[in-house]
Amino acid sequence: MASAPVRVRFCPSPTGNPHVGLVRTALFNWAYARRHQGTLVFRIEDTDAARDSEESYQQLLDAMRWLGFDWDEGPEVGGPHAPYRQSERMDIYRDVAQKLLDGGHAYHCYCSTEELDERREAARAAGRPSGYDGHCRELTAEQVAAYEAEGRRPIVRFRMPDTPITFDDLVRGELTFTPENVPDYGIVRANGAPLYTLVNPVDDALMEITHVLRGEDLLSSTPRQIALYGALIELGVAKAVPAFGHLPYVMGEGNKKLSKRDPQASLNLYREQGFLPEGLLNYLSLLGWSLSADRDVFSIEEMVAAFDLKDVNPNPARFDLKKCEAINGDHIRMLDPKEFAARCEPWLRAPFAPWAPEDFDEAKWAAIAPHAQTRLRMLAEITANVDFLFLPEPVFDEASWSKAMKEGSDALLRTAREKLEAADWSSAESLKEAVLAAGEAHGLKLGKAQAPVRVAVTGRTVGLPLFESLEVLGKEKTLARVDAALARLAA
Numbered sequence: 372m373a374s375a376p377v378r379v380r381f382c383p384s385p386t387g388n389p390h391v392g393l394v395r396t397a398l399f400n401w402a403y404a405r406r407h408q409g410t411l412v413f414r415i416e417d418t419d420a421a422r423d424s425e426e427s428y429q430q431l432l433d434a435m436r437w438l439g440f441d442w443d444e445g446p447e448v449g450g451p452h453a454p455y456r457q458s459e460r461m462d463i464y465r466d467v468a469q470k471l472l473d474g475g476h477a478y479h480c481y482c483s484t485e486e487l488d489e490r491r492e493a494a495r496a497a498g499r500p501s502g503y504d505g506h507c508r509e510l511t512a513e514q515v516a517a518y519e520a521e522g523r524r525p526i527v528r529f530r531m532p533d534t535p536i537t538f539d540d541l542v543r544g545e546l547t548f549t550p551e552n553v554p555d556y557g558i559v560r561a562n563g564a565p566l567y568t569l570v571n572p573v574d575d576a577l578m579e580i581t582h583v584l585r586g587e588d589l590l591s592s593t594p595r596q597i598a599l600y601g602a603l604i605e606l607g608v609a610k611a612v613p614a615f616g617h618l619p620y621v622m623g624e625g626n627k628k629l630s631k632r633d634p635q636a637s638l639n640l641y642r643e644q645g646f647l648p649e650g651l652l653n654y655l656s657l658l659g660w661s662l663s664a665d666r667d668v669f670s671i672e673e674m675v676a677a678f679d680l681k682d683v684n685p686n687p688a689r690f691d692l693k694k695c696e697a698i699n700g701d702h703i704r705m706l707d708p709k710e711f712a713a714r715c716e717p718w719l720r721a722p723f724a725p726w727a728p729e730d731f732d733e734a735k736w737a738a739i740a741p742h743a744q745t746r747l748r749m750l751a752e753i754t755a756n757v758d759f760l761f762l763p764e765p766v767f768d769e770a771s772w773s774k775a776m777k778e779g780s781d782a783l784l785r786t787a788r789e790k791l792e793a794a795d796w797s798s799a800e801s802l803k804e805a806v807l808a809a810g811e812a813h814g815l816k817l818g819k820a821q822a823p824v825r826v827a828v829t830g831r832t833v834g835l836p837l838f839e840s841l842e843v844l845g846k847e848k849t850l851a852r853v854d855a856a857l858a859r860l861a862a
């Protein structure tokens with residue numbers, strides 16, 4: 372028998388900004404769907420009116436598009452299980468909750484928060500399991516009437532089976548949860564609002580999801596959902612329990628779990644710094660997975676072709692920003708030169724660029740771009756690397772100035788100026804020889820000799836290859852800047 376077509380889902384809640392953990396989950400689901408010619412369902416879990424926002428919803432869509440993910444069902448594309456925003460599916464949840472109540476799979480619980488807290492404390496003190504104690508499992512009609520007369524409004528609570536729940540996690544292997552650890556749980560609030568605990572598995576069932584791939588933080592909800600699935604199958608709402616796979620935790624600085632509130636976790640930050648979507652996705656794929664032991668840099672197509680859940684490692688993955696930047700740099704190098712220049716565009720314009728728009732020079736940009744492509748780790752670095760070309764004066768980094776301008780720098784600069792004046796300005800090699808010769812005249816190696824020249828011309832000690840930079844800037848401006856530096860040194 373051919374196995375059923377793969378149907379996976381990505382189902383974020385629109386709260387706050389998209390973060391890298393979310394992107395990793397989206398990536399693994401997307402790759403799994405594409406690898407198996409399956410279907411990716413994109414669902415918006417916006418049942419928490421107090422926390423969800425339209426802005427966050429728009430950001431999620433925008434993030435998915437920027438990352439290059441396509442989805443087969445969901446917002447903007449529709450599909451056979453529409454709508455895909457849970458806020459538009461409330462009738463469905465009300466209906467299923469009623470069926471669960473009618474079938475005896477769920478019951479009304481009248482316990483107040485204070486009563487629950489009190490009993491939990493008492494259980495803890497006595498060393499008993501501290502989850503819900505089943506108080507309202509078998510209320511009589513009289514008890515119900517009495518609670519109602521008191522004006523209490525019940526929540527709906529799901530009745531967990533009294534037997535252990537075992538499942539084969541696609542990443543972690545067989546896992547068993549005993550009943551003491553998974554007590555009956557709420558599925559509808561007292562005000563009638565359905566909870567994540569209900570809507571998430573109900574939608575997975577109705578949307579015929581075959582594989583649930585999500586973060587390890589949701590592992591504790593899996594036995595509950597499997598039990599709920601059992602009830603849904605009995606009621607004819609679900610067909611089969613999906614397979615579950617829990618992706619490893621991502622650790623940030625100081626070996627703490629990367630939280631979505633960590634600045635380092637914000638997707639927008641990576642976008643602003645000029646990470647390429649392909650570079651970021653390449654790095655995020657390594658958080659729990661690898662293509663092979665000796666290859667860290669690969670394309671998204673290569674990832675999809677090789678992606679297998681068997682290779683997902685259950686151990687926590689460490690988010691290593693340096694490595695993320697290095698891999699992004701490798702992807703910058705892999706771009707077609709024209710494409711590289713085009714992707715730099717936003718950082719060559721306002722609000723990032725400090726120069727006047729009319730001072731931007733296409734020809735100079737075209738000449739310097741190839742030298743930048745070999746150097747950058749993130750596209751946003753382009754602005755500071757080329758500003759010396761488009762600003763009337765370099766922006767002096769004072770720390771660079773004091774580091775490079777030492778005793779004797781003026782003499783060196785004067786000699787360099789002479790040699791540069793006489794050099795062939797159509798060749799970076801000739802400019803290098805000029806500075807080399809100036810250094811020799813003062814007993815300095817090239818590295819030491821070029822530092823004051825670089826600071827005089829670009830304002831900084833680090834930057835793009837110097838002689839190519841001088842060539843692109845041109846003789847007149849280069850010599851004028853050396854003169855200005857000499858004047859400053861003399862002052």
Ligand code: GLU
Pocket residue numbers: 382383384416571584585586589
């Ligand atoms: N909306 C849930 C979340 O963002 C989805 C969890 C799941 O994948 O089941 O945490």
Ligand code: ZN
Pocket residue numbers: 479480481482505506507
């Ligand atoms: Zn109760």
